[in-house]
Amino acid sequence: MSVRPSTPASTSIASHARSPANAVTPALIDTHVHTDDDRFDTDRDDILDAARTNHVIAQVVPAISRVLWPRVKQLCSDHSDLFACYGLHPCFCGDHVMGDIEELGSWLAREHPVAVGECGLDYQVAGGDKAIQQRLFAAQLSLAREFNLPVVIHARKAVEDVIRMIRASGHSKGVVHSFNGSSQQAQRLIDLGYKLSFGGAVTFNRAKRLRELFATLPLEAILLETDAPDQPDTLHNGLRNEPAYLSDVWQNLSQLRDEAPADIALATTRNAIDLFRLPINIDEHGCI
Ligand SMILES: [Zn+2]
Numbered sequence: 002m003s004v005r006p007s008t009p010a011s012t013s014i015a016s017h018a019r020s021p022a023n024a025v026t027p028a029l030i031d032t033h034v035h036t037d038d039d040r041f042d043t044d045r046d047d048i049l050d051a052a053r054t055n056h057v058i059a060q061v062v063p064a065i066s067r068v069l070w071p072r073v074k075q076l077c078s079d080h081s082d083l084f085a086c087y088g089l090h091p092c093f094c095g096d097h098v099m100g101d102i103e104e105l106g107s108w109l110a111r112e113h114p115v116a117v118g119e120c121g122l123d124y125q126v127a128g129g130d131k132a133i134q135q136r137l138f139a140a141q142l143s144l145a146r147e148f149n150l151p152v153v154i155h156a157r158k159a160v161e162d163v164i165r166m167i168r169a170s171g172h173s174k175g176v177v178h179s180f181n182g183s184s185q186q187a188q189r190l191i192d193l194g195y196k197l198s199f200g201g202a203v204t205f206n207r208a209k210r211l212r213e214l215f216a217t218l219p220l221e222a223i224l225l226e227t228d229a230p231d232q233p234d235t236l237h238n239g240l241r242n243e244p245a246y247l248s249d250v251w252q253n254l255s256q257l258r259d260e261a262p263a264d265i266a267l268a269t270t271r272n273a274i275d276l277f278r279l280p281i282n283i284d285e286h287g288c289i
Contacts, residue, residue, distance in 0.1 A: 029057050035229065037064070062086065065089070066096045067089070085112070139169075145172055146172040160181070164193070187218060196222055201228070225247060225273075227246055229241075270283060
């Protein structure tokens with residue numbers, strides 16, 4: 002299938018990657034996907050195979066509460082392209098106790114995850130427990146700093162407080178996933194050393210403001226994600242989301258920017274490898 006039959010076999014993959022016909026999708030990394038979720042229990046292996054077929058070479062899987070850490074650990078030890086993070090998600094504050102923070106410290110020391118998370122603030126669900134969310138988030142920022150790990154942040158209707166708490170923590174490495182703040186907030190997070198991750202929500206035409214923001218951010222600040230099984234892109238609206246659909250997210254979002262889609266794949270994949278220190282080598286064309 003080489004577009005240039007005379008090309009030596011050793012470089013044929015690279016020539017495919019540069020093919021304008023989009024013959025080969027460069028490697029992509031799903032930087033936020035809950036592959037451990039119950040909704041994948043019946044067909045998880047198929048879902049993982051579909052992701053690989055669609056050029057998703059790695060998945061970062063954040064665990065959201067202490068009882069689920071072992072499940073994510075097992076999944077990621079069963080699959081060498083899945084990478085675990087451990088954290089306490091703000092939407093499940095009722096499940097967390099402060100003792101979980103101490104236990105999290107033990108897990109970080111023992112299990113060597115690629116990040117701390119998912120943690121953060123969600124004021125849409127906060128009700129009366131804003132203070133608890135903030136205590137848990139501050140403690141996780143502090144652990145991330147202690148272990149020199151990036152932090153995977155959930156911020157819903159709370160970006161301003163997330164920025165304030167990141168600044169107070171002195172921790173300068175992480176990602177705000179499914180970013181939904183203003184361009185000014187995006188710039189402040191980038192100035193603090195953080196990446197911003199985007200997924201299916203930004204593929205909808207109605208997400209005009211976020212689509213404009215995605216178009217203008219520096220490429221080195223961007224990651225791609227699915228957040229599967231939640232937040233499907235416009236092609237899979239109403240369906241269970243899957244990591245395989247990251248290639249659709251990438252194609253949709255690439256239309257918003259001036260760079261070639263292959264260059265956007267390459268840059269976002271490199272950003273993910275660098276941030277999470279993933280043991281993956283890709284060449285200059287985004288191929289492994
Ligand atoms: Zn999540």
